[in-house]
Amino acid sequence: MAKKNRSYRKRITDAALQVKLNAFGATLIVGPKGCGKTTTAKQYAKSFIEFQDEDNRDRYLTVAENMPSKLLIGEKPRLFDEWQDAPKIWGAIRKDVDDTGLKGQYILTGSSSQKVDTPHTGTLRISTLKMYPMSLYESGESSGSISLMDLFDGKSIEWEESKLNIDGLIYAICRGGWPQSIDIEDKEAALAIANDLFYQTCHTDVSNISGMKRNPLWTERILRSYSRNICTLADAKTIYADSSSTTEMVRASFYEYFHDLEALHIIDELPAWCPAIRSKEAIRSSNKRNLIDPSIAVAALGLSPEYFNTDFKTLGFLFESLCIRDLRIYSSSMNGEVSYYHDRYGLEADAVLHLKDGRYALIEFKLGSKEIDMGAKHLCEIERLIVEYNKKEKQVPLRLPDLKLVITATEYGYKREDGVYVIPIGCLKD
Known part of the structure; x- marks a missing residue:
């Protein structure tokens, strides 16, 4: 029993x-x-x-x-x-x-x-x-006061406040959502879980999954290069060139290692959403680089929470990775899928959350409050382009976004005059 x-x-x-x-x-x-x-x-x-x-x-x-x-x-x-x-x-x-x-x-x-x-x-x-590692809501670091499903169902928010400060967020990114680490009070011990997972992946698991002896140093270099390009549209040859610059790794071996890391559910890329609202040629359709949990990238790069006190640029990419992880977890209970939008004109939505019933949300991730206006502007511009597209393509119109969200690391959640919701990741749940 x-x-x-x-x-x-x-x-x-x-x-x-x-x-x-x-x-x-x-x-x-x-x-x-x-x-x-x-x-x-x-x-x-x-x-x-x-x-x-x-x-x-x-x-x-x-x-x-x-x-x-x-x-x-x-x-x-x-x-x-x-x-x-x-x-x-x-x-x-x-x-x-x-x-x-x-x-x-x-x-x-x-x-x-x-x-x-x-x-x-x-x-x-x-x-x-x-199954994914734990989201911030599952680990207890998000209050869950803002429900994605409630927003889709028309429930608005007036004002919400997140108790997750920037230091807590940085620690959560570095520790990851690994259940074994969540209840460990000793932070150094909790951070060791992701480091050990990275080591075991490179030195044991990548060989076991392939049934061939893999070079652990090559695996480390691939993951380190990949982590430097996390949440970007860097092409495979860029990652290969970076990871093989000091080794004799051939291109064929690189792709074999890459596929092994996908099979281990370590690499977990984000597909593109490709509505032809400008033209098919304008849309970037390659996958966005991402890992199953941002803590793997932190471990691969050999960083600690203290490092991010002076490097908010890298933190921004890792924050996006954490948000994508959480959205994928939340969407699983909503029969949803997560993708991204980016065109060659620079217009983007960091994520697009689609529900099976056709409803969808355009989403931007912004670490600080100064970037919220830019993120909201991108989302409103995509909505405007869809309206213009529908004027020309009346037979097969595109649905307008049901939600426009800027997910942030800031304290406060509210609805802007342009209809964009600003939501702290520390308040979000499914």
């Missing part, structure tokens, strides 16, 4: 997992190492098998190899942690779901650093749920 963790911090993923269990026979939770996949799964499982349990590992693996269906016996939902160690369990689950037609029977979790080729896909039987 699975025991519930009484100190468990509720995750936004919880609701999405419940939906998956209601719709599919089995759910596979994926995400970066250390984001809390197993802990969350155990809140829903009524029984579990942990293949990394050394006291029972040999026995479990023998059964899994010879008669995997025997391991399916137990209260449902039944969790299989580190399922990749016993890949035949995938086929057994798939067959059982086919045979019984029952929903919510199994949950699978495991290390993102081990890739398994299964003989059958889990399409319509085993659904995949992506």
Whole structure:
């Protein structure tokens, strides 16, 4: 019988997992190492098998190899942690779901650093749920006094105040949203979690995921270069040139390492939103560079919270990365997707949050209050261009943005006269 963790911090993923269990026979939770996949799964499982349990590992693996269906016996939902160690369990689950037609029977979790080729896909039987590290709301650093869904539903705000000051924000960026670090009072110890994750990624995981011995120093250089270009549209050749300038890394190897880091859910890029409101040729369509959590970039660059007292430019890019992380987490409970808009004329929206029902928000991220006017101007200009586009394209008009948001690190949240909401990241939730 699975025991519930009484100190468990509720995750936004919880609701999405419940939906998956209601719709599919089995759910596979994926995400970066250390984001809390197993802990969350155990809140829903009524029984579990942990293949990394050394006291029972040999026995479990023998059964899994010879008669995997025997391991399916137990209260449902039944969790299989580190399922990749016993890949035949995938086929057994798939067959059982086919045979019984029952929903919510199994949950699978495991290390993102081990890739398994299964003989059958889990399409319509085993659904995949992506999990992120914790958002500021989940970690308790955002008050959650401003709900994105409430704003979409027409609820306005008059005045909100964030209790998250700039020092607290810098610390949250450097520490990251890793559950293991959230409740550690010793800040140096909490910061060590992301540093260790970076080290393990470069020295162990990148080799495990590929099944080939990877050079840890090359991996470090790629992530360091990538981190210097975080939340920009830097092309791959720029990152390659930067990371290979002092090594003998060939271009083919660079792309292999890059794809390995994507498979580990370390690299997590943002796609472009490409409405032809000027012309197709004007729109930048390459991905915006980003990592699953800004703390990885801080660790890769070898920085500490004190460094940012004199470098707000770098902090601005990392703040954007944190905001994108949180928006992706919040959007998961809203059936939403996050992208960005940028054209060759310099007009941009740092993020575009689309809901499945067609509603969307244009969003800019601004670290300080002096930049709010510029961000609001960009958003209003995009809206104006859509209005002009619709005058010409009346048959297939573009929907006007339902929300225009400037998300900031400042204290106060309010609505401007131009209709743009200014929202502190320390007040935001889904």
